[in-house]
Amino acid sequence: MISLQVSANRAQRASDERAMADHATLVALHELAKKQVEILDGQNKVLDLLRRAVVSPGPEARS
DSSP states (O other): OHHHHHHHHHHHHHHHHHHHHHHHHHHHHHHHHHHHHHHHHHHHHHHHHHHHHHHSOOHHHHO
8 A cells, every 4th residue: 555655646746746847838928929029019019110201201202
């Protein structure tokens, strides 16, 4: 019976370690996704500025 308990403890410990590693991976992926959204927002702002410049050029472009 003791060997069954030892085996169960080892299996539980391995499962806990996998869960911790999975959690760390998910946290890292979430942080990466947040950074990607920040970058895409910045790119959208730049594209919006470029679109406005093309649609309504400044006075120097009219002369």
